[in-house]
Amino acid sequence: MVVFGVLAALGVIWTAVWVWVLGHSGGRAAYEELVPKVDVIRRRLFYLSAGSLTLLLLVSFYWLPYFPMRALTIGKPQLVVQVIASQWYWKLSTSEVPAKTPIEFVVTSKDVNHGLAVYSPDGKLLTQVQAMPGYTNHLIYAFERPGTYMIRCLEYCGMPHYVMVTPLTVK
């Protein structure tokens, strides 16, 4: 929802500019005089967006979901859960894990591509990783609160894809 907030905020700014320009489509200004002014605005916009994107790029690396980064930000895994996806169910080496403990999900697939996505008890998407045939992905995650979490498939894998769900209990 933070992300939607950012989209909405930028969207409102952009829409305001758009409406303003459309509202000022009437009249006649000398185009040749406008062009150099817009060149300046465009250059500033370019530096502004290039600058903020570079900043966003660097800052965002902190949340990289890949193994070495999560081992730093969340902690070295204390427990391993083997996950095998197949059409159309999940096989977990355990269906119960402790809270507040970095857990390593070792994820693969027996047939087609699947996607392991963990949803919180109140339905928020918390983390995900792909389950791929012939490959093993390692995902670290620590659950904050006990409760019943849901693992849903997030990579389309055939007709029953949308019912490929299994609960995960966090104690």
Add this chain to the structure above:
Amino acid sequence: MTDIDPRGERAAALRRLALVYMTTALGLFLLMGLLGLLMRLDQAGLFVLPPLQFYQVMTLHGGGMIAMALLGAMGGLANALSMAISLSPRLLWAAYVVYLAGVALFVIGTLIGGFAAGWTMLPPLPFDPSHEWPLWAAVVSCIAYLLIGVGFLLFCLNVLYAARRAFGGLGGALGWPYLFSAGKNQASPPPPPMVLAATAVSIDGVLTVAAGALLLMAMLAQAAGLVGSLDALLAKNFMFFFGHMTANLTIYLAAGLVYATLPVYVGRAWKASWPVVLAFNVLVVGVILPYPHHLYQDFVQPLGMQIVGQVGSYAAGLPVILVTVTGGLTLIYRSGMRWSVPSILIAWGLWGWVFGGIGALLDSTIAVNQVMHNTLWVPAHFHTYYLLGAVAFVWAYFYHLTGELSGRHDRFASKIAAWMYGLGGLGFVLTLFLSGAAGVPRRYAEHLPEWQIFAKVGTPFVIALGLGIGWLAVEMFARLGIAWRNAAAHSA
């Protein structure tokens, strides 16, 4: 040069060709749009589409829409470009036939064969033995994509050939003499922006089709039992290179139509300035870089590729958006713009291109993608810059062209319809973005009760969009007869 004479036979043939390409695209859009409405109604819980049918419809809608948008953009541009370069009507008719054969095969594969692997057909799903469709349906669908690819390839090759001839080489068509003299080389003014757009797109189009064809042949070879199963990661890289690039290139191709249309309504000339030339040159390389953002959740993908995906996504779209959108808005500002269906649709297109771009930029951030990947945020962003971007530009050009050729002008109701198209689209994509932010997965044939509210709110907007484009379509179709006749004689 006589062969770019607008009164010539060749120009007349291209006008007719454009009418046929775009009429086909609009017809396909209306059909595929109905399928889209059915899916959204199903997700709202207002209509039950059994899952098997849902996924066939989803696959057809996805592939069909991508194909129709590309077809419309190619057709429009084939005519718009005839002012500057000389495409071959005969070759483009051949491309049309091949392309349509591909689309027809795809309809057969999905609706009759029951093929439902999604428009991305990610291996090994298409040939997986436990699925619901026969092998032939998957084979037919692969061949369908190949034919569509060949149609696009013919267009690209034709553009490259003609642009080289008209501008003394590809460098000329990309405005290099002007670019590298920092805009000071007055002796060689840059080509018109639509030539830049078409050339940049065509170079990458050739690469795209080559990658796609390689993958599709490998898939067919697997189906025939000639090779074992394809490597899942490699196949994914190829598929998204192909799929992402095709979708992306469509947008830039359609942007070429804005350069051709907007000047007419604002009464100002839109020349390529130095930043415009630079932006399209950057695009040639830039558009290749972002595709790895589809593989962020494939943790085994080399880290370097993931970073390139994020950097490339930030860098690729920015220059062209910046020059085209600021350029477009400047053109409109205090121009005394004629408010007409094409200018309204272009205004919406500019809005959606930027808004969809913001959604895309956010999602191409690896940290964000971690919780947005394969949620409805993804369809949200690409529906935004298709419906309210590329596709809006195509309809703008189609309306403009049929208006010019038939001498019929829009009425008050037409303008209302154009605004409805935009507002309906806006509401529809906002509900998709909201669903995505709430974690609702994409490609779910049935939505949990707590998710249905988004699709419920979205439905009236889809209907408004449908009524808007339906009205405009009736007007455009009604003009076709006269437009077709006048296309041969017209001299503008």
